[in-house]
Amino acid sequence: MNLSGIIAYPVTPFSHDNKHVDLEKLGEVIDVLLDAKVDAIAALGSAGEAAYLSESEWKQVADFTVKHVGGRVPVVIGVAELTTEQAVICAEHAFDIGADMIMLSPFSYYKLSEDEVFSHYESVSNASSLPIMIYNNPATCGVDMSPEFMLKMVSDIKNATMIKESTGDIQRMHKIHKLSNGKVPFFNGCNHMALEALNAGASGWCTAAPCLIGERPKQLFEAVKQGESEKARELFYQQYEFLEFIVTSGLAASVKSGMAIQGNDVGEPRKPLLPLDYSAKQRMTDMLADLSW
Known part of the structure; x- marks a missing residue:
């Protein structure tokens, strides 16, 4: 499957008592992303608080996302489980409901060897x-997986086809591109490195930013692809402070607070995560105002 462009991450809305997933609100979040002309929807990532969902909630979100998107763009389902058994269950479920791809993380308590990760x-x-x-x-x-090891998995594991690199080290992206002769697609997962990553040959950018700033990320992607370097730099630096802020403040908390500021209350993050404090909300308000034109 050829995937490129903006891979957008919806947050997972909760009820006001924080005990249940609000699927109606999730539909509204997905619609915001589709209106932002994103190229794929990636449910159940970090911004979606997948680690804080029960198995039944995880399946609820996955099922609803695939049905609501309805084939308008590809749907990627995030899988980050401590055990291989549970990761297999999630992957099988993603296939059964008609998802297009899974994004698999080797989530771990113990330090894993490369043999264990490969397995x-x-x-x-x-x-x-x-x-x-x-x-x-x-x-x-x-x-932490090295570029060499991830490329080995792409080579030796039949369904491993692409890489999302989120360490913030641009040299790793250069290495992936060089070692694979540009044949293995890689994606940027570090928001404030978007311009560097796209210029380094990234096939796309995985981000929750369109939840709050609409088409800005897609405009940046298109400018880079069209070779409009001055426009790309201008678009990036307009977004830079905001992109850095949502990462350092916590994606789920910052995006949910930002959506509430914009009049779309999707609930608070699930504890132990906390909403942004007053000063952070004020800063978010100011940044969104600057990006609203």
Whole structure:
């Protein structure tokens, strides 16, 4: 499957008592992303608080997302489980409901060896025919995979087809491009590196930013692809402070607070996560005002 462009991450709305997923609100969030002309919807990532959902809630969100998108763009389902058994269950479910791809992270408590990580990915690949995006996000998942190792998995595991790199090290993206002779698609998962990553040959940008700033990320992507370097730089620096802020403040908390500021209350993040404090909300308000034209 050829995937490129803006891969957008919806937050997972909760009821006001924080005990239930609000599917009606989730539909509204997805519609905001589709209106922003994104190229794919990636449910159940970090911004979607997948780690804080029960298995039944996870399936609810996955099922609803595929049905609501209804084939308008591809749907990627995030899978980040401590055990291979549970990751296989999630991958099989993603296939059964008609998702287009899974984004697989080697989430871990213990430090995993490369053999263990390889076995994890291979087991998931054998359980589902869906393409796998290898997701390297050591800050969240506790496992750091080198470009060489991820390319080995792409080469040796039948459904591993692309890479999402989120360490914030641009040299890793250069290495993926160079070592694969530009043949393995890779995606930027570090918001404030979007311009560098796209210029380094990234096939796309995985981001929750369109939840709040609409078409701005897509405009940046298009400018880079069209070779409009001055326009791309201008668009990037308009967004830069905001992109850095939502990462450092926590994606779920910052995006949910931002949506509330814009009049679209999708509930608070699930504890132990907390909403933005007063000063952070004020800063968010100011940044969104500057980006509203």
